[in-house]
Amino acid sequence: MLTPPSSPLPASKQSFPLRASRSPSPLAGPSFIPEKQVISAHATSEEVKRNIGRRMRWAVLVVPLVLILIALSTRYITHLPVMDILSDPTMSWSQMEDNLSDWHLHKRHPAEADAQPTGLIANPGSSTTTDKPQSLPTVPSTPPDVPRPFPQAFDSDIGQNFSSGSCQNFFVNMTNTSPFRSCRPFSLLADTSAEFINAQTNLTLMNTLIWGTCNTSTPADECKVNMDWFAAQMKVECRQELSQRNDRVLSALTDIQAYDMMRKAACLVDPSTNSYCYMSAVINTNPSDLYFYSLPSGIFLPQTTKPTCSACTKSMMALYALSLSEQYPDMGAEVVDETKPLAGLQKTYGASTVLTQNQCGAAYAPTIAASSTGAASQVLPRSFVFVVSAILLYSSKIFGAFSLW
Template identity: 40%
Template sequence: MFTPPPSPLPFKSSELLKLEMTNDTPTHANPSAFPTCSYHSKQKYTLTLRWTIILVPITLIAIGVSTRLFIHPMAFDAFSPTPTYGWKSWTKSLTDWSLHEKHKPIENLLQLAVVSDTSTSPFIKRSTLPATPTPTPTVPVNPTLPTPFPQPYDTTLSSHFSTTSCYNFFLNMTQTDALRSCRPFSLLLTHSQAFIQEQDDINATNTDIWGTCNTNISSNQCDLNMAWFASSLRSSCDTDLSEQNAMAVSALTGLQAFDLMRQAACSVDPVANAYCYIEAVASSDPSSYYFYQLPLGLAVPQITSGACNSCTRSLMTMYSTALSSTNATSLAGLQATYGDAATKLNNVCGSPYAQSSTVASSSAPPGVELTSVGGTWAVLLAVGLLSTSISS
């Protein structure tokens, strides 16, 4: 009889094979002598992670430095150490591989504590300073003024106010002829986008300064107008001032420094027959320019010998005289900045360069501790504003 061959062994699954291999392992074997695949993976992952933590920051820093020093694709700007991109601009920049010129050195920028967005700060960043001195134009004679003339708060007012009354005050003030016709340099310097942009054109800026010095109404009437606005601001923005709202505080400081800063802007260098402010703007060294911001509470940073000129000396004398006058209590911004500025100027230019006598400093931020306007004075201001509106 035919005997069939033995049946084939059943197929062993991978799980069964692993089980048999495990059972075949000697019981006396040291488990640590058989490292698993999982252990190798974890070790490799840890090593990779360590190198990533070290190399990624170094790479980003190198890219950031290269964006400042060399010509590079514009897409690299997205990785700059000081990015200025929003999300949409950042993603868009990644697709732009066209080349552009290397970045200008940071030293050529006027280092103000300011930003271009007035919704979060009242200050506007000034444009890049010229790499070489620009020829300074002389004081113009009856120039044609731009139409419209640059005005403060020419961008959309933000709603970052604590009270509606303060917001409404700013809306009304910026639209009234009593403010606009006086062309206040103290507010144009930090609150006018048009005025800041025109500083790229020294001749246009020269015309603007002439316009601030030669208004259709008298300087005395403008003084009354600004004092009235300052008084109204203190009333309408009382809560915002107490909470140190930047827009309210800086506006009050600028309104109270109107007369002093108008004198500063209109000061003329008799030798060159040019506005001292225009000479500061035209210079490639911003040292002199810094001193025009002192009444606004903006401190002078480190300066060079470029500030050692007759215009700066005259400006500091003007400030010192103002701080010795009866109006000194309303110049909180200048009180807070003059002493340090005089010390720095004397250290660079020589001890007798600026009056360094002790100046009463205000512990409160500029524009908070201010003198009040009495009832009779307020009536006179109101009459002055009314006569201005009728004459215009």
């Protein structure tokens, strides 16, 4: 019997020769495999330092060039050469100094009509009816004929800039009530009464109005109580506007809460002339003395302020210091609530004291622990802000490398 041949084995799945059986590739030799370099920590640190050093050297070279280009481009953009042809002749230093110092507050003086200046700062001692210079009137020795009706706050328009009907109704009712109108609040009149402001062009009338604010039919103590009540009610009826920092409402509250102090300020008399200090400030060609009446509103004295250093300056600063010390025994407390009484003066008094003492001497302004670190107001040119921003941005990118090191 024949034995059948054994079955053939199944084909192997590996139909190709093993990699080892291949001929060696010329690229597979050990000489063609790059060895991994081992870099020490010391070498890495040195390389980072060199990179930072190179960046710093480039920064020293590039930053000045960038600033020069910015300055030149800003000058060219904001002042095209063709504008030199159309511009006025170059002013002298004295003319520039006069122009810089000849400015007026927004609310304290009459609005300018076309090309004819009506404010006393622009045309001191002038009148709306005559071009003859006016002399400084003295305090009336007998009661003058006070205008009836007397100028009132918000006499032109209360406005519609209110968020709530309750606040608008409160302003309308307040300005039409006898307890308010009879007290003739100087602080509000000087800020919001067009008739009172325009009276500055007639010194006789202005002198009569000042007398009227100092001699009201309602006693001064009763007026203070009335104004305190109006201030408390305003905080309730206008709480939404106050929380939104509505300028008109906040300014009115500030003026009402400063009623008693500003009444005394308006009635100060210059002993050398027997005239109201406010009248002396109005007629003076130097507007600096008028600026002091804006301190309770939170407006800083301009750096160009040059007070006359008179008895009026000393009396007004003494009045402010006394009022602040009574209202805020701890003047070191920071002003965080602008609705508090005399908050505006608390903010501005410290800087005004420094300026007044530098100009007039330490005796002209009592020094108290002012809560504000602000100085006299100033506005930085837009080009300066842009250059500073560019420097800070570029520096942050350079020094950002140190945080990675």
